[in-house]
Amino acid sequence: MNKPLEGRTAVRPTIKAVAAAAGVSTAAVSQAVNGTGRISEATRRRVLDAATELGWSPSASATALRRARTRTIALVVRRPTDVLGSDPHFSELITGLEGELAPRGYGLLLHLVADMAQENALYERLVAEGRIDGAVLTDARADDPRPALLRGLGLPAVLLGAPDAASPVPRVGLGQQGAGIREAVVHLLELGHRRMAYIAGPAELLHTRLRLHAFEEALAEAGLPPVAVRHSDFTEQAAVDVTEKLLALPDRPTALVFPNDSMAVCGIGTAQRAGLRVPGDLSVVGYDNLSLGRWVHPRLTTVDQQVQRVGAAAARTLLAGCGEDVPPPELDGRPRLVVRESTGPLTPPA
Amino acid sequence: MNKPLEGRTAVRPTIKAVAAAAGVSTAAVSQAVNGTGRISEATRRRVLDAATELGWSPSASATALRRARTRTIALVVRRPTDVLGSDPHFSELITGLEGELAPRGYGLLLHLVADMAQENALYERLVAEGRIDGAVLTDARADDPRPALLRGLGLPAVLLGAPDAASPVPRVGLGQQGAGIREAVVHLLELGHRRMAYIAGPAELLHTRLRLHAFEEALAEAGLPPVAVRHSDFTEQAAVDVTEKLLALPDRPTALVFPNDSMAVCGIGTAQRAGLRVPGDLSVVGYDNLSLGRWVHPRLTTVDQQVQRVGAAAARTLLAGCGEDVPPPELDGRPRLVVRESTGPLTPPA
DNA sequence: CCGGGGTGGTTAATCGATGTACCAGCGGGT
């Protein structure tokens, strides 16, 4: 064995090394790199060359200590159980966030927690340790305690959901949250459906309320009551259970609207297993527009809410809150229905 | 307006404030909190009380600077395009990682990149800035450049995949990577299938090779050749395209084995759209055991590889590499076939 | 010849926590 024990880390160069290499003081290096102070173009270039030569980047810890800024944003995901159903949602969100954060040298610190108490405790700790500059709050609730908490902690934050000027922290999202569901109801009405049921998410979530309200309102405008409204915890298991119960109803619904695509797919499976044809006997609408929905059989009719773009807008809002100079978030539009094959008129059995 | 302009952050207490409150020096506080040095039990308690009283936690930046340790692990996800198919995989992985990291005060820094070049550049930057203590490498390739790179950078890392003592960085994963696929082939053989096709992932990924090899070997042991082997990029689009092509073959396969569940579900959809019954005319096997698969119609036969447990093991290995005192990772078992409804014997049309 | 005003830097304090080196007391053995 020639290399019995691997040596530890190859020491990283410090600002001192760069200063020495460029023949200037460390202050000059700092100014050259940050574009502050008064440094001649010639020495600036010397410094920058020396820096790349040595492969030096300013230590994030040192800079964070000095500037009281970590260039890190937190995303805390609450996941009471294995809620895989809402996961693709997060992956889209993260994509949108990263697209704005990464180019500005910001990092995304991801944490998973079981419940709201843990989530709040986590924010307190992250702030107390000075680990983050801001936070993205997902799954807005009615009477959400987090905006007030973070505001109290002095931490910039954005809450995802419909925009709302009165919120303690900025709210980012597509306007007219209910528009997609409303569109779905109109679509189903046009297809001749009169008995629709809505499978909602957890009652405490704000978007659950907004969408449910849109559903009931749109239906009421046609002079119809919903056949049924059921709350769920977003799990696939719940989708199956609720679907079975609804299909066993004496006057069963001819159309089901789900709060996400995974549940809708499971609902379709359940209906098919019960011997029903989709959409011949039952129409199904999802939410989120996962790419999966384009390929299942029948292809899923769903609502697209552009999670990725919302993520990008959230990132910009947050960066602005951190004192970063970013173009203001542009987020127009509203959730839109994507009509595919899982909805249609009732057809007589072949 | 009584509060015309909200004041900035409520200043966080420092170690100095705690020292003053407890009537000791800052050094004493540090020692009391870290359990180092010699401090009487009485003063230790006074200090700790003062700390909680003031809501103080040591500044992560200061500690990181002093100790050259950030208590942060990087997870870089390469995502050439919208590979939602592999996402649930990541969410499981993250769950497993977090379960070990969080209790020890470690954070997970998540980054998304487009390709391997960007990924390598990112590691170099993160190390140069001293932002991370370790990294989790996913999607091992044949001749993967990353282990050598990270070793050169002096950064602890683990590579996910089958264990391998000869790797520059520890490799963590279930042994016998091919066992699940082999089991699937045997299962299909027992059902009477003789014409099987394998849809593989990108050829450069290591697990693609291992699984493909297992598929061909198991088939060869039965004296059979594969009907076809097709590589794909993990997208649902690819699943549909490949399935259509395979089903159009003159002597079409009676069983399809996919490299993940999303693709398998799309494959089923494609077959159904072509008028085939699953499993009556075509059996389908997935990989990953997403919860979605339990509820689609027909329920998906798939391979479970316990991604979450692999994540936990990876975290422990990494923590050990960071000098943390953790119980050694325990990871026995192998990928296992989960038989459900999407596989079965060929049945004559009703 | 001297003062004024730029230009292009440098010096030194500082961010918050850690850890080494040092020191004050005290009890006890001789």
Next chain:
DNA sequence: ACCCGCTGGTACATCGATTAACCACCCCGG
């Protein structure tokens, strides 16, 4: 009375970068 050794702390340098305050020098007008 004196020194030793131990206990329980404290003083200060340090991690790497930033920044306010300061200064040397040059050019120019009076």
